[in-house]
Amino acid sequence: MDQSRRFLLTSINGKLALNARLGLYLAMYPSARLSIILLIASIVVVSLAIAATAVIGQQPGTVSLRPRVTPSSPGVPTVKVTVDRLRVPVGNRVTFTLSPESVVHNSQFRVTLFFGDGSQQEMHQTEVVHLYRSAGDYLYGVLVKPVDPQSGTSQPSRIPDVQLSANPNRIAPGNQVNFTAQLSFRYPSVLYRFVFGDKTDSGWQASPAAMHSYSSEGNYEAFVDIGGGKREPLKRSNRVQIQVMPRQTQPGPVELLVNPSPADVGSQVILKARIDSREPNLRYRFSYGDNSPPTAWQLNPQTAHTYSAAGTYTVQVEVGLMNLRAIGTANRRASRQLEVRPLLPISVSLDANPTRLEPGGSVSFKATANPANRNLSYHFDFGDGSQGRWQTTPQANHTYSKAGNYSVHVDVRLPATRAGARAVSSKPISIEVRTTSYTVDLSVTPPSMMVGLPVFFRATSAPANPQTRYRFSFGDGSAPRAWSARPNATHSYTAAGNYSASVEIAQSSGPSAKPLASSTRQVSVQAIPTPTPARTPTPTPTRTPKPTPKPTPTRTPTPTPTPYPTTSPTPRPTQTPTSGVTPGTSPGGTTTPSPGATNSPSPAGTASSPSPGGMSSPVIAGMSPSPGSSPNETGSASPTPSVLAGFRDNWWKYVIIAAIILFAVYQTAKFFLVPRPKFVPHLDKGVSSVGKEGGPLGFDLQIKLDPDVSKGEYGIETGGAGLIKSERSSNG
Known part of the structure; x- marks a missing residue:
């Protein structure tokens, strides 16, 4: 058995040997007969399928494609080619795709695609479509060769992009679509081939536009290829979707709208058609009823018209249906009566501001028409030889450079589309331009002020004129005020110093204002004095010394002898007391008065102060008696008013501190x-x-x-839960 198995495995290549050994194998293994039978049946089915495929491939009207493997040369990159279908009916297009794109677009290599039917194409894009016109088996392949640098290549290395647009992209069967191709930049000798998506194309052409009609309903994809002189595709555009919808059997009724109605002569009238239909190929034609020709057939359902004469007109719109290249009637039309009214007589008035000004000043003019009409045109004559153009706005500005009197008027008319339109003029107004000597005086109240307080300024100009404008400057670096008709101003200075405030006058305001006169005044701004708090003098204690005055010896006058011997009593010395001073005594204990009741000299190091009665009080050097105290009082410090005021203002703080101290003392005493x-x-x-x-x-x-x-309350702490059950009781 083992030898037979090995023999079968090594000799399976021959067909006759396979049959003989297969019989031997079936005889030796009866249980494997069913598996061998199934294997033989599978081989037969596969053989029949291969034969049927060969027969189908050879059926007439079928194109079969197979790739051809071509070895690449050394140093040349490989390009891979794929097709969207390997088997197609004759007449169908096959799309070939090349990769990688970097090799296909590389100018150093020439890529040639062989379709197998005897045709080939040099590739400059990654995708191309080819049509096989006869059945058969075809081998396709690609060949990549480097470009000879001497001969070069006739094709530029960069190919422009192409964009395709279609209008309209929703149509009914039989209607036309306009296709337009747009390149990203110019390309020499470029050709276009439009592929419409319904198995038709335009062929190679030099025009970047094409028209095509679709005969059946459906959705189609259109694109365009661009190529060179060899009529080979270089690049493909985007794909555009074309929707061909079923045609409506009958469009709905049409309605004509007119705005405004009624209308005035010379005004524009808007006509608009409205129809209940989804048909994309409807066309419209309008008639205005005033002997003007009707419009051509148009896609836009709206138009505009201007009537030049009053009257009643019949306006009409017709709706048609475009079939192929002709427009057929849809038997849909609508009409309306339009009343065009004549214009009322127009009057116009002119206003100017100002009417008196200096040379170089500007005047603003405004025209008012009656009745008002937004279609009017205005023409201003400024009287100085300069004239404006016709304009649609009723305002104008003009600058007069020379002195003089000028007559100004404005003309008003309808637009030139009105036949026989005539202009209407306003009454002239006079503009006086002259040079006037202006003066202005500035007053400051008060001329001296503290920092931060307002200062009032007033300007007085001459001659008085309501058109006078004032501009104030305050000299402190702040921006000048804007031109104003008010001659008053208020300003507050933020820093001390001397400032030059000024005012200018002009006869107009704005950037074009020209100052005519000015005036300047000085303003003194003083700093606010800072109050210095009065210091409470601290009394200095003084000592009252007890000086010991030296006795002053006095000479006893010698009595003058008289002719008659008489005895003159010796005058008794008189002591003059001094406040706070102990009178001196003579060495014999007798008091010796000072001659003439004068003060005796003070000892060294003491000073004498006069006392009542012409006497002096000796004071120690460097000490001074306190104010308001007697010489016998010793110096003592009394509570100052500031301490008493501080206690009076903060008494509640001391109450709180005292309460906290008392509470702390109470708790401490309670604990102990x-x-x-x-x-x-x-x-x-x-x-x-x-x-x-x-x-x-x-x-x-x-x-x-x-x-x-x-x-009271009491309990037991055990240090652990559940150890002791606590019961409480009271014994009274």
């Missing part, structure tokens, strides 16, 4: 002086089961309370 309860635990052996395992443990807790404490 109030008796604390005492307790003594006792082990209750009568109810305890300490000896038993798991038995309870009982305590008697005796608490001794102070007799003054009537109520």
Whole structure:
């Protein structure tokens, strides 16, 4: 058995040997007969399928494609070619795609695609379409060759992009679509081939536009190829979707709208057709009823017209349907009566501001027409030889450069489309331009002011004129005020100093204002003085010295002898007391008065101060008596008013501090002086089961309370949960 198995495996190549060995194998293995039968049946089915494929491939009207493998040369990149279908009916297009794109667009290589039917194409794009016109088997392939640098290539290295547009892209069967191709930049000798998506194309042509009609309903994709002189595609455009919708059997009724109605002569009238239809190929033609020709057939359902004469006109619109290149009637039309009214007589008035000004000044003119009409045109004559153009706005500005009197008027008319239109003129107005000597005086109130307080300025101009404008400058670096008709101004200075304030006058405002006169005044701004708080003098204690005056010896006058011997009594010395000074005594204990009741000299190092009665009080050098104190008073410091004021303003703070101190003292005394309860635990052996395992443990807790404490709470802390069951009781 083993030898037969090996023999079968090594000799399976021959057909006759396979049959003989197969019989031997079936004889030796009866259980594998079914598997061998199924294998033979599979081989037969595959053989029949291959034969049928060959027969189908050879059927007339079928194109079969197979790739041809071409080895690439050294140094030349490989290009891969794929097709969208390997088998197509004759007459159908096959799309070939080349990759990579970098090699196809590389100017150093020439890529040639062979379609297998004897035709070939040099490729400059990655996609191309080819049509096989006869059945058969074809081998396609690609050949890549480097470009000879001497001969070069006739094709530029860069190919422009192409964009395709279609109008309209929704049509009915039989209607035309306009196709237009647009290049991203110019390309020499470029050709176009439009592919419409319904198995037709335009062929190669030089025009970038094409028209095509679709005969059946459906959605189509159109694109365009561009090529060179060899009529080979170089690049393909985007794809455009064309929708061909079923044609409506009958469009709905048409309605004509007219705006405005009625209308005035010379005004524009808008005509618009409205129809209930989804047909994309409707066309419109309008008639105005005033002997003017009707419009051509147009896609736009709206038009405009201007009537030059009054009257009643019949306006009409017709709706047609475009079929191929002709427009057939749809038997749809609508008409309306339009009244065109004549214009009322027009009057116009002219206003100017200002009417008196200096040379170089500007005047604003405004025309008012009656009745008002937005289609009017205006022409201003300024009287100085300059004239404006016809304009649609009724305002104008003009600058007069020379002095003089000028007559100004405005003409008004309808647009030139009105036949026989005539202009209407306004009454002239006079503009006086002259040179006037203007003066202005500036007053400042007050001329001297503190920082931050307002200063008032007033300007007085001559001659008085309501057109006079004023501009104030304050000289402190701030921006000047804008031109204003008010001659007053207010300003506050933020820093001390001397400032030059000024005012200018002009006869107009704005950027074109020309100052005619000015005036300047000085303003003195002073800083606000900072008040200095008065210091409370601190009394200096002084000592009242007790000086010991030296006795002043006096000479006793010698009595003058007289002719008659008489005895003259010796005058008694008189002591003149000095306040605070102990009178001196002579060495003999006798008091010696100072001659003439004058003060005796003070000892060295002392000073004398005059006292009432012409006497002097000796004061120690460097000491001075306190004000308001007598010489006998010693210096003492009394509470100053600032301390008393501080206590009076902050008394509540001292009350709070005192309350906190009292509360702290109370809590401290309560902690140390109030008796604390005492307790003594006792082990209750009568109810305890300490000896038993798991038995309870009982305590008697005796608490001794102070007799003054009537109520209290107590408990036991065990340090662990569930160890002791606590019961509370009171023994009175």
